[in-house]
Amino acid sequence: MRVFLQALGCRLNEAEIETWSRDCRARGYRLADAAERADLVVINTCAVTTESVRKSRQLIRRAQRANPHAKLVVSGCYASLPADRDGEQLGAELGVDLVVPNSDKDRLIGIAAERLDLPVMPELATEPGENALLARGRHRAFVKVQDGCRYRCAFCVVTQARGDERSRPVADVVDEVRRLHADGVNEVVLAGVHLGGYGSERASDLRSLITAVLADTDMPRVRLGSLEPWELPDGFWRLFDNPRLMPHLHLPIQSGADSVLRRMSRRCRSAEFRALVDAARATVADFNVTTDIIVGFPGESDAEWAETMAFADDLAFGHVHVFAYSPRSGTKAAAMPGQVDREVKRARSRQLHTLAAHSRRAVLSGFVDRTFDVLVEQRLDNGQWSGYTPNFLRVELTADSVDAAANRVVTVHTTAVSDDGGRLLAMPA
Numbered sequence: 001m002r003v004f005l006q007a008l009g010c011r012l013n014e015a016e017i018e019t020w021s022r023d024c025r026a027r028g029y030r031l032a033d034a035a036e037r038a039d040l041v042v043i044n045t046c047a048v049t050t051e052s053v054r055k056s057r058q059l060i061r062r063a064q065r066a067n068p069h070a071k072l073v074v075s076g077c078y079a080s081l082p083a084d085r086d087g088e089q090l091g092a093e094l095g096v097d098l099v100v101p102n103s104d105k106d107r108l109i110g111i112a113a114e115r116l117d118l119p120v121m122p123e124l125a126t127e128p129g130e131n132a133l134l135a136r137g138r139h140r141a142f143v144k145v146q147d148g149c150r151y152r153c154a155f156c157v158v159t160q161a162r163g164d165e166r167s168r169p170v171a172d173v174v175d176e177v178r179r180l181h182a183d184g185v186n187e188v189v190l191a192g193v194h195l196g197g198y199g200s201e202r203a204s205d206l207r208s209l210i211t212a213v214l215a216d217t218d219m220p221r222v223r224l225g226s227l228e229p230w231e232l233p234d235g236f237w238r239l240f241d242n243p244r245l246m247p248h249l250h251l252p253i254q255s256g257a258d259s260v261l262r263r264m265s266r267r268c269r270s271a272e273f274r275a276l277v278d279a280a281r282a283t284v285a286d287f288n289v290t291t292d293i294i295v296g297f298p299g300e301s302d303a304e305w306a307e308t309m310a311f312a313d314d315l316a317f318g319h320v321h322v323f324a325y326s327p328r329s330g331t332k333a334a335a336m337p338g339q340v341d342r343e344v345k346r347a348r349s350r351q352l353h354t355l356a357a358h359s360r361r362a363v364l365s366g367f368v369d370r371t372f373d374v375l376v377e378q379r380l381d382n383g384q385w386s387g388y389t390p391n392f393l394r395v396e397l398t399a400d401s402v403d404a405a406a407n408r409v410v411t412v413h414t415t416a417v418s419d420d421g422g423r424l425l426a427m428p429a
Contacts, residue, residue, distance in 0.1 A: 071112075080102040098115055145195070147165070181218055
């Protein structure tokens with residue numbers, strides 16, 4: 001029984017894919033590297049934007065064309081969001097064999113095995129030492145620690161699709177991280193829809209979880225997934241005194257104009273965000289901040305857009321994920337007046353992409369002639385090796401000058417920024 005798993009969208013979707021891969025292995029299923037070589041195809045969809053919905057449907061159609069004989073299972077936010085149809089209706093519309101909503105996706109492999117009458121092999125029948133995660137070419141594992149969100153940002157449909165906040169017990173997370181390390185994984189990312197809200201229903205918090213993972217596991221590198229810039233626990237920055245907690249955070253700001261942030265129903269203003277970033281950089285050496293910015297939110301004026309551009313320029317982000325706003329049915333923003341013209345959004349997106357590229361090059365330039373431990377992840381098409389520094393800067397290693405291999409940590413000395421401004425070039429230290 002061969003299973004092909006594919007995710008679109010956020011890191012939480014990736015974390016769920018990792019869980020499904022381990023569930024497959026426990027049942028004796030093998031992971032396929034392409035849909036056309038699978039007996040079962042599972043697609044974890046996204047609905048954060050209209051484009052995400054289009055891509056989700058495209059992935060489903062592509063899988064059907066590639067392997068019409070395989071069983072096809074769909075889950076994720078696109079599969080969970082429609083309120084006017086149930087799983088059977090959506091399955092019939094898309095021509096898939098099974099739709100598993102977000103509320104049941106933690107049991108997806110088991111549900112698929114039962115509903116689709118999939119064969120089961122004893123675990124001992126699998127190849128000795130086979131590791132499903134590394135077989136997919138992944139050297140960084142995403143661990144889902146939390147789901148759902150209590151907040152309702154005006155543009156967001158994900159909270160509707162994900163439901164109420166739910167946090168995994170600390171002991172469960174620690175056990176999973178231990179298993180991953182035993183399987184050869186050297187870096188984990190703790191991920192959630194509202195990661196900062198971890199433990200809100202368990203009288204716990206994110207600091208307690210991170211402390212336990214660092215204290216009770218030997219995982220060499222621990223990262224945090226996207227974290228909303230509010231509700232960080234007291235003493236949060238001191239957690240980074242432990243060098244195994246990587247000095248990088250993705251903190252979505254969404255806009256640099258406070259008037260837009262108010263319309264978005266965001267709980268953080270630009271000055272608060274700036275203070276947060278300043279505290280991180282002052283407390284933690286080499287700290288790298290990346291962010292999301294939405295372009296063309298309803299009512300966004302030229303003056304508000306100028307505020308956002310100035311804010312992004314001043315904060316010197318290591319990377320900016322640029323989203324062109326798209327109305328999502330059922331959200332407050334979809335009914336707001338002042339929907340921004342498509343061409344205006346395109347022009348502003350180009351401006352922000354250009355600014356972000358200059359910012360990334362400037363950040364990288366500040367880390368030339370430095371020594372870092374890099375987790376080597378893959379061989380590039382040009383024959384070089386690629387990996388990331390602790391503060392999540394991409395590094396390219398000269399292949400003929402280093403005895404590198406995937407999933408090894410190599411000490412390197414950075415020498416320059418690549419011509420395209422997207423990565424550091426390095427040699428072995």
